[in-house]
Structure formats: structure tokens, C-alpha cells
Amino acid sequence: MKTIREWLKKHKNFNMIAGAVITGLILLIAVIGLFYTPYPSTEMNASLKNSAPTIKHIMGCDNYGRDIFSRVMEGIRNTFFISLATVAIGTVVGVLVGSVCGYFGGLLDDILMRINDALFAFPSILLALVIISLLGTGTQNVVLALGIAFIPSFARIVRSEYKKQVSLDYVQSARLMGAGHVRLIFVHILPNIVPVLLSSVMIGFNNAVLAEAGLSYLGIGVQPPEASLGRMLSEAQSYLFTAPWYAIFPGLVIVLMVLGFALLAEGMTEE
Amino acid sequence: MKHYGKKLISMLLTLLAVSFLVFAAFEIIPGDPALSKLGDNATPEAIAALRAEMGLDRPFPVRYFSWLADCLKGNLGESYSYHMPVSEMIGDKLPITLTMAIMSMLLTMAVSVPLGLLLSKYAYSKLDRAGYVANQFLMSIPSFFLGILLTWFFGLILKLFTPGGFVSYKKDFAGFLGYLILPSIAIAIPKCAMSVKLLRSSILTEADKDYVRTAYSRGNSTMEVLYRHVLKNAMIPLVTFWGMAVADTIAGSIVVEQVFNIPGIGRIMLTSISHRDYPVVEAIILLIAFVVVVMNFIVDLLYRRLDPRMRRE
Numbered sequence: 001m002k003t004i005r006e007w008l009k010k011h012k013n014f015n016m017i018a019g020a021v022i023t024g025l026i027l028l029i030a031v032i033g034l035f036y037t038p039y040p041s042t043e044m045n046a047s048l049k050n051s052a053p054t055i056k057h058i059m060g061c062d063n064y065g066r067d068i069f070s071r072v073m074e075g076i077r078n079t080f081f082i083s084l085a086t087v088a089i090g091t092v093v094g095v096l097v098g099s100v101c102g103y104f105g106g107l108l109d110d111i112l113m114r115i116n117d118a119l120f121a122f123p124s125i126l127l128a129l130v131i132i133s134l135l136g137t138g139t140q141n142v143v144l145a146l147g148i149a150f151i152p153s154f155a156r157i158v159r160s161e162y163k164k165q166v167s168l169d170y171v172q173s174a175r176l177m178g179a180g181h182v183r184l185i186f187v188h189i190l191p192n193i194v195p196v197l198l199s200s201v202m203i204g205f206n207n208a209v210l211a212e213a214g215l216s217y218l219g220i221g222v223q224p225p226e227a228s229l230g231r232m233l234s235e236a237q238s239y240l241f242t243a244p245w246y247a248i249f250p251g252l253v254i255v256l257m258v259l260g261f262a263l264l265a266e267g268m269t270e271e
Numbered sequence: 272m273k274h275y276g277k278k279l280i281s282m283l284l285t286l287l288a289v290s291f292l293v294f295a296a297f298e299i300i301p302g303d304p305a306l307s308k309l310g311d312n313a314t315p316e317a318i319a320a321l322r323a324e325m326g327l328d329r330p331f332p333v334r335y336f337s338w339l340a341d342c343l344k345g346n347l348g349e350s351y352s353y354h355m356p357v358s359e360m361i362g363d364k365l366p367i368t369l370t371m372a373i374m375s376m377l378l379t380m381a382v383s384v385p386l387g388l389l390l391s392k393y394a395y396s397k398l399d400r401a402g403y404v405a406n407q408f409l410m411s412i413p414s415f416f417l418g419i420l421l422t423w424f425f426g427l428i429l430k431l432f433t434p435g436g437f438v439s440y441k442k443d444f445a446g447f448l449g450y451l452i453l454p455s456i457a458i459a460i461p462k463c464a465m466s467v468k469l470l471r472s473s474i475l476t477e478a479d480k481d482y483v484r485t486a487y488s489r490g491n492s493t494m495e496v497l498y499r500h501v502l503k504n505a506m507i508p509l510v511t512f513w514g515m516a517v518a519d520t521i522a523g524s525i526v527v528e529q530v531f532n533i534p535g536i537g538r539i540m541l542t543s544i545s546h547r548d549y550p551v552v553e554a555i556i557l558l559i560a561f562v563v564v565v566m567n568f569i570v571d572l573l574y575r576r577l578d579p580r581m582r583r584e
Contacts, residue, residue, distance in 0.1 A: 118289045129544060234529070237422075237530070247419050
């Protein structure tokens with residue numbers, strides 16, 4: 001306890017703390033949601049249709065009498081893991097493309113970056129929509145579509161970082177010592193761009209959460225009966241007058257998810 | 272002047288690349304457009320005839336350039352499910368979505384600059400702290416959730432607004448704009464919060480620089496220094512951000528249209544996706560990407576007006 005208090009006094013990084021608390025909570029719920037929800041998320045109870053929050057159902061029930069909190073837990077889990085997978089695809093491919101372009105430059109760089117620029121003209125959610133329209137709906141396709149949609153932004157950031165690093169002395173001396181291209185790219189330069197990469201991963205994660213929620217709001221993301229926060233919002237809209245909590249809780253959870261990561265990213269840049 | 276030409280050429284190249292990507296993406300879809308047009312029980316001869324008529328038997332580059340030439344003439348193809356030209360389907364919907372996007376961009380610009388100035392004037396005060404918290408929170412709200420909250424609050428509680436009461440701009444232009452106010456606000460708020468945050472920090476960074484001290488020492492008042500010197504420089508990152516926000520705003524409009532039941536481009540796009548009506552999806556994607564690229568070009572020009580250093584390169 002004492003060390004934490006001292007650390008707080010020294011750093012006063014409230015963004016980091018608030019972000020860690022919110023994200024930790026969401027993460028905890030996502031992990032618990034893997035094994036346990038208070039009620040089965042698809043269990044319908046006709047007598048509880050659109051009932052208000054009570055002690056037993058802390059977020060109330062939806063139009064089928066399903067426990068909203070259980071569905072929110074499942075929704076957080078889905079959104080969280082979809083976003084994670086999305087960012088993973090975007091980062092890995094983005095680093096590969098960006099590092100090769102930034103490190104070697106030349107014609108390949110010109111061509112790939114021209115394609116990248118063109119891809120940049122499509123808003124990521126739109127790009128994902130198109131890819132899904134080509135591949136069909138379903139969770140894997142959502143991950144793939146969003147992952148592809150996120151590659152250009154990662155590639156661009158990584159490329160510009162590699163461009164900066166490649167002319168630095170440590171790279172030259174490693175090269176003189178006989179390090180090959182692959183070794184230079186991944187062992188020498190990559191660790192130096194991790195801080196930049198990490199904050200763009202955080203921002204990317206947020207964009208993924210927003211995009212996933214948007215897609216499932218449009219009915220193109222996770223398919224029912226599987227719960228998703230975005231779809232809950234679109235279903236809740238018809239019952240806004242009788243059961244406003246149905247819209248408010250899933251929406252607030254999305255806000256908290258995004259807020260937590262935004263604060264963490266902010267706190268990390270302050271450090 | 273030379274630079275403008277260069278930028279223009281680069282824009283045209285990007286547009287070409289965009290059109291190629293769109294065309295290629297829709298080429299690799301499994302399935303034969305002729306077959307989907309005629310249905311499953313068409314005879315092979317009829318399919319072959321239609322393929323020849325649609326020009327599908329020609330090689331890929333030939334088809335690409337003829338498609339591109341058609342697009343440039345305004346002929347965006349024909350919808351599979353409605354059997355009418357895509358340009359007719361999109362033509363009267365595009366103004367709706369674009370009006371909404373433009374309204375929310377204008378709103379973002381009009382609100383964020385004064386607020387950013389205010390927060391930077393009272394930097395590190397309680398007001399600034401409260402503004403920071405509000406900004407972080409508003410930035411995290413997805414615009415479709417904001418849309419739902421606004422409908423709930425203004426439509427169902429205050430009853431100031433009829434959800435779903437969209438009026439066409441052909442019938443009642445004022446009513447049309449009135450209906451679009453809440454959706455535009457829903458799209459604008461997160462962007463606005465980001466802009467305010469960005470402007471505040473960029474004003475504070477600029478205010479520490481040497482030229483500010485020089486300007487003061489030459490007898491300028493705070494207002495003069497702020498508006499003539501600091502703001503001009505501080506706006507540069509903001510204009511960059513706005514340029515990038517254009518694409519997001521249009522994408523946001525598509526989602527928010529669903530919240531407010533607005534029959535714009537988003538509606539057609541979603542129905543076309545679910546009906547696998549590819550020519551329509553293809554045309555919409557192409558149009559949006561074109562709008563984004565052209566907007567980026569305009570931002571680039573604006574840049575040069577703001578920052579004389581860029582003109583010298």
C-alpha cells in the first residue's frame with residue numbers, strides 16, 4: 001500500500017490510474033464472462049419483459065425477458081476479443097508492410113504506399129462493410145474485415161518510424177558488425193519503435209471497439225442469438241420509451257471500454 | 272503554381288488507384304453477375320449471350336477501363352435487384368448524406384475553436400480541468416449511441432422532435448434541415464471534443480515559442496498576439512485533423528442515418544449489401560472514396576494558405 005501511495009505522490013498520473021481501473025474492471029468482466037454469467041444469456045422469461053433494474057437483474061431485462069447484465073457480460077467478451085484479434089491482425093501485418101517499406105524504400109515502398117493511400121480514402125468502417133459484403137457475415141469475417149481495414153493506418157505509422165530510425169548511428173554500426181536485413185528490422189529497430197507502436201495499438205483498439213459496435217448496430221457484426229453491445233443498442237431503440245435502461249447500459253459499457261483505453265494511452269504518453 | 276499541378280496529379284493518381292481497388296475487389300467475388308441477373312434456371316446460351324452483352328467475356332484490363340470510362344460519364348451501372356441505373360438510385364439520396372456530413376463538419380468547426388480558445392485562456396484552472404474530463408468522456412461516446420440518447424431526451428422526454436419524422440428536402444427544405452440538426456450534433460460531438468483538446472494543447476505549445484515573446488515585446492496586446500500569431504500556427508494541426516475527420520464523418524453519417532431513420536446513402540448501402548446488389552455497393556464506395564480524396568486535396572490547399580512555410584518547399 002505504502003509503495004503505491006508513494007508512486008501516486010511522485011507521478012500523479014491520474015489518467016493512467018483511472019484508465020487502469022476502468023480497463024481492469026472491463027477486462028475482469030470479459031474474463032469472468034468466459035465462464036460465468038448470472039443468468040444464461042439467452043434464457044427468456046416472459047414475465048420479466050422490459051422490466052426495470054432490480055437487485056436480481058441489476059440492469060433490468062430486455063424485450064424477451066432476458067437478463068441485460070448477463071447479455072452485457074457476453075457482449076463485452078465478444079467485443080473485447082474481436083477487437084483484440086482485429087488489432088493483432090492490423091499490427092502484425094502493418095508492422096511487416098511498414099517495416100519493409102520504411103527500411104528498404106525504393107519502388108516497392110512507392111507502390112505499397114500508393115495502395116495504402118488509396119485504402120486510406122475508405123473510412124475503416126466502410127471498408128469493413130465492403131469486405132463483409134464480399135465474405136458474408138459472421139464473427140470470423142468481422143475480425144478479418146476490421147483487421148484488413150486497420151492495416152493501412154498501422155503500416156503508415158510503422159513506415160515513418162522505420163524511415164526515421166534507419167539512418168541512425170546504431171543501425172549503421174549494427175550493419176557494420178554484419179547484421180542482416182531481417183535481424184536489423186526485427187531485432188535492432190523494432191524494439192525502438194515499440195513506444196510509438198504501443199500507443200497506436202491502444203488507439204487502434206478503441207477504433208476497433210467503436211467499429212465493431214457500429215457494425216453490429218447495423219446488423220452486420222456478431223449474429224444473434226450471440227449477444228453484442230451494438231446489436232443490443234439497435235434492439236433497444238424500439239423500446240426506448242418503455243425501457244430506456246436497455247439502451248443506456250450497453251451504451252455506457254461501450255463508452256467505458258473506449259474511455260479506459262483512451263486514458264491508458266494518454267497516461268502512457270505522459271510517463 | 273507548380274506545386275498545385277503536382278498535387279493535382281497526385282490526387283488523380285490516388286483516385287485512379289482507388290477506382291482500381293474498388294473494381295478489383297468486386298471482380299474477385301465468387302459468382303457470375305450474368306447468372307445472378309438471370310436466375311438459376313437460365314439456359315447456358317442465354318447466360319453466354321448476356322455475358323457477351325454485359326462485356327464480361329472481355330479481358331480484365333479492357334473491362335476496367337471501359338467501366339472507368341462509364342463511371343466518368345456518370346453511368347455507374349445498373350442495380351441487380353431494382354433494374355434501374357445506380358446513378359438514379361443514388362442521385363437524390365446523396366444530397367441527404369452529404370448535407371448531414373457538411374452540417375456536422377461546420378458544427379465541429381464553429382464550436383470547437385471558441386471552446387479551445389476558452390480552455391487555453393484558462394489553462395490549468397478548474398474550468399480547464401472540467402473541460403478535460405468532459406472532453407475525454409465525450410470523445411469516447413460512439414455517435415450512434417449519442418444519437419439514441421438525443422432521440423430519447425429530445426424526442427421522448429422533451430418532445431421537441433419527432434423521431435422518424437424525416438421530411439424530404441424536395442418538399443420542405445427548412446424542415447429537412449431541422450430534422451438533420453440532431454443527427455449532425457450526434458456526429459459532431461465526439462469530433463468536437465477531439466478538436467477542442469487538440470486546439471488547446473497546440474495553442475499552449477505555440478504560446479511558449481520565441482516569436483510570441485517577440486510579438487509581445489513589439490507592443491502587441493494579448494488579443495493581437497493570440498489572433499494574429501498564435502492561432503494561425505495553432506490551427507495547422509487542427510486543420511490536419513479536420514481533413515482526416517471528413518472520412519470519419521461520412522462513415523458516421525451512414526451509421527447515424529439508421530438511428531434517425533433517414534433514407535440516405537447508408538440505407539441503400541445496407542439493403543444493397545444484404546441483397547448482394549454489388550453494382551450499387553461498388554458505386555457508393557467509389558463515390559465516398561472520391562469525396563474523401565477530393566476533400567483531402569482541398570485541405571492540402573488550405574494548408575498552404577495557413578502556413579507560408581509550406582509554399583516555399
